Amino acid sequence: MAYASELALKLVPYTAGEQPKDRKIIKLNTNENPYPPSPEVEKAIAGLVPQLRLYPDMEATGVREAIADYLGLTPDKVFCGNGSDEVLAFAFAAFFAGKQVISPDISYSFYPVYASLFGAKLTQVPLREDFTVDVAAMQKDHPIVLANPNAPTSLALQNSSLRELAIHTRSHGEILLVDEAYAEFARENAVSLLEEFDNLLIVRTFSKSHGLAGMRVGFAVGSPELIGYLRRVRDSFNSYPLDRLAQAAAEAAMRDSGYMRKQCEKIIDSRDWAIRKLRENGVTVLDSQTNFLFVKADETDASGIQKSLREAGILVRHFKAGRLNPYLRISIGTQEEMEQVVDKLLSLIRK
Numbered sequence: 001m002a003y004a005s006e007l008a009l010k011l012v013p014y015t016a017g018e019q020p021k022d023r024k025i026i027k028l029n030t031n032e033n034p035y036p037p038s039p040e041v042e043k044a045i046a047g048l049v050p051q052l053r054l055y056p057d058m059e060a061t062g063v064r065e066a067i068a069d070y071l072g073l074t075p076d077k078v079f080c081g082n083g084s085d086e087v088l089a090f091a092f093a094a095f096f097a098g099k100q101v102i103s104p105d106i107s108y109s110f111y112p113v114y115a116s117l118f119g120a121k122l123t124q125v126p127l128r129e130d131f132t133v134d135v136a137a138m139q140k141d142h143p144i145v146l147a148n149p150n151a152p153t154s155l156a157l158q159n160s161s162l163r164e165l166a167i168h169t170r171s172h173g174e175i176l177l178v179d180e181a182y183a184e185f186a187r188e189n190a191v192s193l194l195e196e197f198d199n200l201l202i203v204r205t206f207s208k209s210h211g212l213a214g215m216r217v218g219f220a221v222g223s224p225e226l227i228g229y230l231r232r233v234r235d236s237f238n239s240y241p242l243d244r245l246a247q248a249a250a251e252a253a254m255r256d257s258g259y260m261r262k263q264c265e266k267i268i269d270s271r272d273w274a275i276r277k278l279r280e281n282g283v284t285v286l287d288s289q290t291n292f293l294f295v296k297a298d299e300t301d302a303s304g305i306q307k308s309l310r311e312a313g314i315l316v317r318h319f320k321a322g323r324l325n326p327y328l329r330i331s332i333g334t335q336e337e338m339e340q341v342v343d344k345l346l347s348l349i350r351k
């Protein structure tokens with residue numbers, strides 16, 4: 001006999017990358033932005049303390065309007081939540097609970113956790129040998145969830161493939177959920193497909209491109225019908241997922257899209273520099289469209305290299321699972337941090 005429910009006992013929770021207190025560490029393990037958010041954020045949240053006695057706007061109207069303006073949509077197509085993790089959780093509850101749902105076998109590792117929490121049966125379709133999504137094999141007459149660009153592989157599907165998946169899911173009366181956490185670092189994104197597909201839901205976050213991981217703001221864009229289902233789930237769980245500080249910060253960051261794009265371009269430049277440098281030295285790195293690299297650091301198991309990097313004060317992520325074992329996921333830091341990590345990595349790989 002345990003105090004816990006059967007549900008709680010059978011959960012296998014997600015393991016997040018560690019958040020060390022040591023400031024000297026080069027932290028490249030959770031795909032955070034190495035640069036601070038827009039200076040407009042600080043101005044927006046300064047002076048808000050007296051207002052904290054009041055509950056925030058349930059609908060996060062200002063943030064939704066800013067997102068809608070940036071993406072060329074109307075605010076009724078936008079939903080905000082406490083990080084995209086929460087938005088994804090609401091989407092699993094709204095669209096997948098009690099159903100079968102298709103996902104690549106290698107993708108964001110929170111999907112299986114949400115599936116088990118909400119009683120969905122997740123069918124995982126193996127990525128191809130080269131880690132690309134097998135688009136034909138994903139078409140199994142059920143709703144689909146995928147991260148695009150994918151994590152931790154950093155590879156992206158083209159819109160033509162997403163279109164094929166949207167058509168297939170629509171023909172079965174199901175949704176296509178595209179997790180675009182890394183969209184601002186990619187060549188394409190699926191927003192232009194929203195006009196054509198009322199069964200397409202795109203989830204994004206302020207954590208990576210806007211440098212606001214500590215604020216916990218994510219959002220979904222899709223048809224008003226889909227947004228309405230997310231609101232039903234939210235209002236059955238927590239009416240106020242975004243506090244006042246988060247709303248002010250996110251609205252200011254979204255309105256300052258020039259600053260955000262500039263930081264993303266810097267990250268993309270450092271990323272492409274690191275890829276070139278590693279490849280010149282014979283290291284296999286996948287073609288990243290994200291703010292992280294997926295690097296083959298060992299023939300069989302990169303955990304030793306991860307450990308050595310850690311001893312050198314550099315945190316990166318290793319996934320101990322089958323095909324991922326030889327690889328490390330390395331978030332893009334500042335150019336200076338990337339130079340240090342590339343140097344260290346090359347010295348360890350060559351040993």
Ligand code: PMP
Binds near residue numbers: 082084086181213
């Ligand atoms: N989706 C993907 C693919 C991610 O890698 C992450 C970051 N761990 C998230 C969603 C969640 O981001 P957040 O909750 O910070 O918005």
